[in-house]
Amino acid sequence: TIAGFDTSNLIGGAFGVSIILAKTEIDSVEIHLEEDNYVAGLEAIERLGADVASSSLGYDIFDDATRPNIYYPQKNGKTGTTTNAARVAASKGVLLVTAMGNEGWFRTINPDSTGTLITPADADSIISVGAVLPSGFLTGFSSTGPTSDGRTKPEVVAQGFNVHCAYGGVGYSDVGGTSLATPLVASSAALVFSAHPELTPMQVRSALMNTAVPVNDGTSKSSSYPNNYYGWGMVNALNAVLYNGLVFSNRPIVSFSDSSIVITTWIRSNYALIAGNMFLYYERPGDNAFQRVILSAGNNPNQFRVVLPKTQIDSTSIGYFSALDQSGLIRTSPFNAPLSLFSLAHTPDSILLYYPSAVVEEQSPIPLSFVLRDNFPNPFNPNTTIQFYAPRVEDVELAIFNILGERITTLFLGKCQQGTNTISWNGSGQASKSLSPSGVYFYRLKTQSSILTGKMLLVR
Secondary structure, three states, X not given: OOOOEEOOOEEOOOOOXXXXXXXXXXXXXXXXXXHHHXXXXXXXXXXXXXXXXXXXXXXXXXXXXXXXXXXXXXXXXOXXXXXXXXXXXXXXXXXXXXXXXXXXXXXXXXXXXXXXXXXXXXOOOOXXXXXXXXXXXXXXXXXXXXXXXXXXXXXXXXXXXXXXXEEOOOEEEEEOOHHHHHHHHHHHHHXXXXXXXXXXXXXXXXXXXXXXXXXOOOXXXXXXXXXXXXXXXXXXXXXXXXXXXXXXXXXXXEEEOOOEEEEEEEEEOOOOEXXXXXXXXXXXXXXXXXXXXXXXEOOOOOEEEEEEEHHHOOOOOEEEEEEEEOOOOEEEEOOOOOOOOEEOOOOOOOOEEEOOEOOOOOOOOOOOOOEEOOOEOOOEOOOEEEEEXXXXXXXXXXXXXXXXXXXXXXXXXXXXXXXXXXXXEOOEOHHXXXXXXXXEXXXXXXXXXXXXXXXXXXXX
């Protein structure tokens, strides 16, 4: 469902993505060892650099008694073994997309039944996925929120009925379950990462949630959003990809004739692109200077290209694109050009050549300045975690402000430790004397050389 590519049979939501497979389930039993396997699987893929983890598993009632069963009061984002692993994975930069579960049959007894989610769907800072019919209406089996500590679940829904997929190693079938809705959302997350590799997992999560499409099924379940049936709505991959600004296709297409080279890309934005402000920069490494040429509209929607004399490009040529839209955003492709560049090589015996993003990466893996990371979870209730990286021991201040700019509380004042510093906020004011109301808040890290801010949403 995520990565398949079989022309006329199946094209997955993120075909071409790099995949790590982790088999952690023991099919014939339901024992706590499987939870430990799940944790080991998450640890392994995190070490290997995974950006997204897709999980269609849940653990509540067990055959063995080595640990307690997990009932609804314990589905608070803090109890389950896999739930806690999901939270740690989020803090380490892995976006977990997981199934809500198929426990919606409780609604045959009580149509308004809620709180039927499985673990680890109760974790914060992840994406829990419910299932809808092709019509967009909630399936009868999709589990619901909230968590026992009152957080809205799911985050989003996706089609989870009649989902076309490879089946049993022998062909294709149309299958249902939140286990099928989940990989569709994981595919969407991979597409956002592909279009915006500079984003953090929490920013990708926000993009998917904030662009989800509300569904109106004519019942009280969908009368307001977010809710504990549809979450923030049906995931929309295109909207999520464009949420953080204009995007380019992953790589250029280079083709040629006897006398010319044609270099093509695709650009899309929610805002109008500004003609005359879309460029290809190219050079041969020995030239020590980029040449700039304006991209012209191609023959297809969102397609742009440049035609150059064949003498301008050789097998060593490298380059990048830039574009400006009416939002005022200038973006390059690759996103961090010119630190990374495309190969623009060609050979005379080829008609159409594809080149992956290349080559040059000289950035230090250790930040040389303070970095303020996205808080998690966000939105939150009642607690959230704020992390910042410090390249050295230094006097810093971390404070919370409301939307009027009024200081709510100071979370930290003094010498930070070198490396990652982690601080929690429980939504209270100064000295924990009062609880802050729902709304937008800002956290500000003030150092001797910089002021960094982030935005978060408290929902009570």
